[in-house]
Amino acid sequence: MKITAQEEYGLRCLLQVAKADGSITISEICRNEGISSANVAKMMSLLRKGGFVKSNRGQVGGYELARKPSEIAIGEVLAFLGGRLFDPGFCSSHSGIEEECAHNSDCSVRSVxxxxxFAVDQALGRISVEDLLRGTEQELIRLQPSRIPSEGIANR
Amino acid sequence: MKITAQEEYGLRCLLQVAKADGSITISEICRNEGISSANVAKMMSLLRKGGFVKSNRGQVGGYELARKPSEIAIGEVLAFLGGRLFDPGFCSSHSGIEEECAHNSDCSVRSVxxxxxFAVDQALGRISVEDLLRGTEQELIRLQPSRIPSEGIANR
DNA sequence: GAGAATCTTGACGTTTAGGTCAAGATTGGC
DNA sequence: GCCAATCTTGACCTAAACGTCAAGATTCTC
Incomplete structure (x- = not known):
């Protein structure tokens, strides 16, 4: 299980747009994030196709959010940028050399x-772009619903 | 975020070993799981290097668990097969075209x-191979996992 | 209308994950 | 000792993710 580059960089670019006062250009995002402008361009193109940002061409062009920050769920953005962990086609794409997976009816791995x-959905479900705009990292980590401990496993 | 093939197939192979009475060969796992024998061989080699199974060569060879099923944490197996979602090198490997990530001191994406x-660790932390051996998928989904004796759970 | 600044697109090269293959090493049975 | 069954290893091929590039389209300013 890995976080993809598209999720990381895409989310960072989206937050740059959210932070911007008015609109922001590719080269500004490039400077702020230290991502090559070609790569920022690719991310922005994706985010536009996902309906998260709007673009304007021309000399005073740039990007702005397509919706209010409070109405953009981080979970939705990540699902768009990197897909879901366990998507509906997962079992059929892991059938090995057979037509169908050997465990179609009952599968203990699937339960895992x-x-x-479910845990990831719970963790992301209520976070919006607005939430990430306010607050420092430390404040965000303490944010409801789940607590993130500095070390080990917390018991509630 | 995607579940890797190595995680899926590796876990299935490990469960085959756990299910087996005594030891099990590559070709038996291949038949039971519908995975090519070359690929099963690769997975088993990995699992052996991870210390989850022991191998025996020769005419009556095969694989068996290296530890008791109750002492093998699924989270530990998955971390070995596919790495952790957010590992210690994550930020430095996503610094774009700069030396260091632009958000080293305070990063709202990192908090995500x-x-x-943390959510994944919570969901996996206390499930063992033994848990997956008993019970159907439906039962496992509802399972309140049994505790795994103090190993393989807490990572930073 | 010309030129500058910007976004857009598709093609391309590189790296990593996924999977196969063949040759080798080890062990048990005869 | 020889053969068969098994695991082991490294090389190799393919597919997907990642990143770059160049040419094009759009819009503003003058």
Whole structure:
């Protein structure tokens, strides 16, 4: 399980747009994030196709959010940029050399993925772009619903 | 975020070993799981290097668990097969075209990854191979996992 | 209308994950 | 000792993710 580059850089570019006063250009995002402008361009093109930002061409062009920050869920953005962990086609794309997966009817591994997917959905479900705009990292980590401990596993 | 093939197939192979009465060969796992024998061989080699199974060569060879099923944490297996979602080198490997990530001191995106990592750890931390051996998928999904004796759980 | 600043697109090269293959090493049975 | 069954290893091929590039389209300013 890995976080993809598209998720990381895409989310960072989106936050740059959210932070911007008015609109922001590719080269400004490039400077602020230290990502090559070609790569920023690719991310922005994706984010536009996902309906998260609007673009304007021309000399005073740039990008702005397509919706209010409070109405953009981080979970939705990540699902668009990197797909879901356990998506509907997962089992059929892991059938090995057979037509269908050997465990179609009952699968203990699938139960693991379902639990993980549920946990991730819970963790991301209520966070919006607005939430990430306010507050420092430390404040965000303490944000409801889940607590993130500095070390080990917390018991509630 | 995607579940890697190595995680899926590796876990399935490990469960085959756990299910087996005594030891099991590559070709048996291949038949049971519908995975090519070359690929099973690769997975088993990995699992052996990870210390989860022991191998025996020769005419009556095969694989068996290296530890008791109750002492093998699924989270540990998955971390070995696919790495952690947010590992210690994550930020430095996503610094774009700069030496260091532009957000080293305070990063709202990092807070997202920490939350997700914590949620996954919570969901997996206490499930063992033994848990997956008993029970159907439906039962496992509802499972309140049994505790794994103090190993393989807490990572930073 | 010309030129500058910007976004847009598709093609391309590189790196990593995924999977196969063949040759080798080890062990048990005869 | 020889053969068969098994695991082991490194090389190799393919597919997907990642990143770059160049040419084009659009819009503003003058």
């Amino acid at each position: 993925w379902l639990r993980v997917q | 990854w920490l939350r997700v990592q």
